[in-house]
Amino acid sequence: MPSSAFAQSRAAVAFNDDEATLQRTIALLEESDDHGGAVDPDVRETAFARYLALPAPGARAGKNWRYDYAALEVAGLSWSSGRQPVAALPQRPGAKRLDDDASADNLSTANAGGLFHVGATVLEPRELPSLDPRVTVLPLADARRTHGDVVAGVLHQLIDFQTDRFAALATAFQNCGAFVFVPAGVQLAEPLVLVFASAPDPAAVFPQIVVVLGDGARATVIERHIGESESFICGTVEAHVGSGAQLDYVAVQQAGESARAVVARSARCEARATMRWHLAELGAGLARTTLETRLEGEGANAAINALFFNTGMQHVDLATTVRHERGHTTSATIVRSAANDRGQGRYLGNIIIRPHAHGSDASLRDDALLLSKRAHIDSIPALEIAANDVKAFHGATVGSIDDEQLFYAQSRGIGRGEAERMIALGFFEPAVAHFPSEALRNEVRTALDAKLDEATERA
């Protein structure tokens, strides 16, 4: 389906991160009756004031980091909000390009329901995928009207725009988002899919996503960013995981080559809850992601599988934090990153074990692979352990392709390029293997493979 089919019908504002633009966006949201906004004007103003006051994240950690956030250029993009009726959703919600269905064999995933955005506009198909009636998946603005109390109790509770500059920006200019609610005891077999596709026009997209799982609930949520155009995605994701509940949250970022994607994600886990993050940062010129997991209930568990692969001039800046607040909480973080061409990456891995978190067990394993001389990845672990009857493991490596592995593969007739590709793909497997379905695993493998191809073509 050609992307032009989704031309935005609504009025738009030329975006800039200034006060005048903020007032124009507030006015636009107020005069529209289908109200895409889910944040009150006074909250937007407070958040914007914090955005202006807080310093841009610096180059502090990782001395070789070359990206300057103060130079982030966001003016001129189109800011809009709203919804658009369509006959049906695009066939393959996972396809990297909207108009490229045929070549995207592996890219569809089973879908229990979800939301499809083009830019910040929600597509409203006449027929929705059949969703379990007990489960709620709504644009955040709609949820504010229908589930006001629940939303008020969870939105902006985990990510603090008082201290996080990009969260402040996302809150000030929020123009889309989702509310996912899986009540206690409901277990979904198929994933819920939230797609953010960049429109043909460069767009400023500010999604705020809230996921709530009641006690004992189970769900997989997939957040995708796809597209070709230059856009600025700046959002927040907050997940509340009830006692004994289990959330697999997948974020696959394949935004356009010159897009910028800055997303803060945080989860709060009650007793014996399980939170698994699966993160693949594959697109965008600049991707900044923070992943925080708060293990607030006794015996809660977290798993973080994250991978990124920087080619061309891509920058990826990833930080994961696991907070062990209570006893017998466990966490396992696996990060695999690679860089080719002039790709640059930075990973900060934080593990915090509080004094009363007795019997906790944390592991952090991160490995980086450099595929060219100009590629660079910094890896900075930080373990802050205040309890003494705990287990904590940390291991990190940065290296290039192993010569003996390469020779071994070549000695079997496999050409150097093919052998390097095979070894590089294999390098990502420990992270890929944990993604929650074969379709997703294959999709990630296909995307990594395509990125290796692009890099080879450039070389």
Added chain:
Amino acid sequence: MNERGLRFSDLRANVESKEILKGIDLFVEPGRVHALMGPNGSGKSTLAFAAAGHPNYTVTGGTICLDGSNLGDLAPDKRAKAGLFLSFQYPAAIPGVSVANFIRTASQAVHPDDLTPAKFRAAIFEKLDVLDMDAALLGRYVNDGFSGGEKKRLEMLQLAMLAPKYAILDETDSGLDVDALRAVGDSVNDMRKSDAGRDTGFLIITHYPRILQYITADVVHIMLDGRIVKTGGPELAQTIEREGYDRIREEAAAGAL
């Protein structure tokens, strides 16, 4: 017409600018089995790596020719495509790459239009059987967490699947239990009976005559300090087993060899 065989002519090779091979002459004919014995550090693996084109082993003189064409400074994969196979003394692990994927990619590289996926499957299962290997192994990562014996069996599985013109087995028998040794022997003999492997020439590097009970050697060579100092029939392996290398060392020192 080109000469058929794997020929080392006055081969000299360095590792880290130290001369290890000091003029090797050796000729492995198609379908024949040569054994190469010699004390630790005498240069046997160096010879194998030099043949396979390992970048750390620099040929400083002489030639290696496969069926008459000089391997010169061909890349390792080109040598494999020309028909050379090396069973590693210490095979590398490649985490994240499954055995099945690895062998399929290798087969396609070496025999581009040979096998349909169905035939490939049938072939690999047949070979697993001869080697008494569990099919679950196909899904594991190449040599990752394999025991010493499992690694050697995997080398033999690849040998059987790739059916090269010339195979160098570097201490494939070391560290194998009796059953594994028999399985390796069966696998090699199976291959030698097949159309694809009938003409394969072998250079078997070993410390023990035991493997030669399963795979009969036509010729046995003894390497000392980077040179082949003695060549004889299968009985030479027994002599070494009984007497060790001292006598050969003395003879070599006295210039009798």
